[in-house]
Amino acid sequence: MNQEAIEKARQAKRVAVITGAGISAESGIPTFRGAGGLWRKYRAEELATPEAFAQDPTLVWEFYEWRRSVCAEASPNSGHEIVARMEEFYPEFLLITQNIDGLHIRAGNKKIIEIHGNIWKARCTACRNIFNLPTAPLTHLPLHCDQCNSLARPHIVWFGESYDPEFLRRAFAFLSACDLIVVVGTSGMVSIPVQFAEFAGKHGAYVIDINLEKSAVAQFAHAEFYGKAGEILPGFWEEIQG
Ligand code: OAD
Numbered sequence: 658m659n660q661e662a663i664e665k666a667r668q669a670k671r672v673a674v675i676t677g678a679g680i681s682a683e684s685g686i687p688t689f690r691g692a693g694g695l696w697r698k699y700r701a702e703e704l705a706t707p708e709a710f711a712q713d714p715t716l717v718w719e720f721y722e723w724r725r726s727v728c729a730e731a732s733p734n735s736g737h738e739i740v741a742r743m744e745e746f747y748p749e750f751l752l753i754t755q756n757i758d759g760l761h762i763r764a765g766n767k768k769i770i771e772i773h774g775n776i777w778k779a780r781c782t783a784c785r786n787i788f789n790l791p792t793a794p795l796t797h798l799p800l801h802c803d804q805c806n807s808l809a810r811p812h813i814v815w816f817g818e819s820y821d822p823e824f825l826r827r828a829f830a831f832l833s834a835c836d837l838i839v840v841v842g843t844s845g846m847v848s849i850p851v852q853f854a855e856f857a858g859k860h861g862a863y864v865i866d867i868n869l870e871k872s873a874v875a876q877f878a879h880a881e882f883y884g885k886a887g888e889i890l891p892g893f894w895e896e897i898q899g
Contacts, residue, residue, distance in 0.1 A: 662880035663896045665863040669836035671749035673857065674740050675850045679842020679868060681758050683887040684731040690844050705815045714799035714808060721811045722795060725776050729792045733764035736841065736886035739894045741765035743839075751831045753853065755843060757813055770824050772849065774813035783807035820849070828853065835862040842886050845873025854878065867893075 666672075678688035689696045703709050704720045733741075741764040744750045752769040754761055757776040761769055780787045781802035788803050800809045814820060832838065838857040845851040854877040858864045866878040867889050875881050882889045 658893065658896050659880045659882070662863070662865055662882075663893070665837055665879075666839075666865075666893070666897045669863070670747065671831075671834060671836050672743060672747040673750075673832055673835050673838045673853075673862070674743060674752045675838065675840045675843065675853050676740065676752070676754045676756060676761070677841070677843025677850060678756060680736045680740070680886045681731065681734075681756055681760055682842065683734045683736065683885060684758075684760060686727055686731050686756075686758055686760075688842075688844075690846055701816055705813075706817050707815055708817075710810055710815070714810070718795070718798040718800060718811070721776060721813070722798065725790070725792075726794065728758045728760075728776055731758065731760065733760045734887045736890045737761055737764035739890040740841075742894065744768055749831075751828070753828050755847065755850065770828055772814070772820060772824055772828070774811070776811065776813065778812035779809040780812040781805060781807055781809050787812055829856060832857040832862070833860050835860070837865070838862045839865045839867065840872075840874045840878070841867045841890070843868070843872060843874065848873075850874055851877070 682688050688694050704717055710717045737760050740752060744766050750768050752761060752766050753772055755773050757773050759775055759777050777790050778787055779790055779800055784805045786802055786804045802809045832853055835857050838854060840850055840854050843850045851873050854864050854874045858877045864878045865880045866872060866874045867882045867886055
């Protein structure tokens, strides 16, 4: 293991973790790009855009119903568990995940920004009410608001939509004075994790990238660990604690 990275992680007080689909791959949730990736099989523009939803809300809901059933069967893995322990260990901590599967919260993380939303929530297209979805399959699609009965949509950021400005403000404020940022299992093809890593690095953070292969984040990383997040993170954590 990279001794410099271990030393930096031991000394750090203010730590951010950024995760992507790779951390949930070992829980059985498909990633988006690469072999077996969702966007290899499905066309994102037909299923994950506001235009697709306007054209065929039932089809889009069915796609998310199927994904919800995959998430319902999944459990947090050893990678998620270490991220939860990191939150307990570091005096200042923030997890920013692109994942919508809710597994980090199930693993115990509380200081979390789900920057792409959450598959277990829906939002009314009229009154903006956000409400929780059951783990059981929905019986009537498309779903309607539990308050005003207007059309509801998955509470997810789709292609072509903006990030919640309050989430961005909180994320950049935290990253502007971090000791360490650990990026796990993201290709960086959606550029936000790359921006976070570059920004935190410029503001003095030590940047670690954990991935099966070289990602777009690696260009800003001080240390790179190649392998499965569910194996690398526990090994890394053991070294830090040892
Ligand atoms: P990608 O599918 O683009 O990238 C997954 C990354 O995880 C790749 O770099 C893989 O090499 C790596 N990976 C796979 N298995 C791994 C493992 N076991 N351990 C460590 N790394 C592993 O997924 P994201 O970067 O998360 O947006 O994609 C970003 C966004 O694009 C997603 O949040 C989603 C998608 O469109 C929305 O749904 C809004």
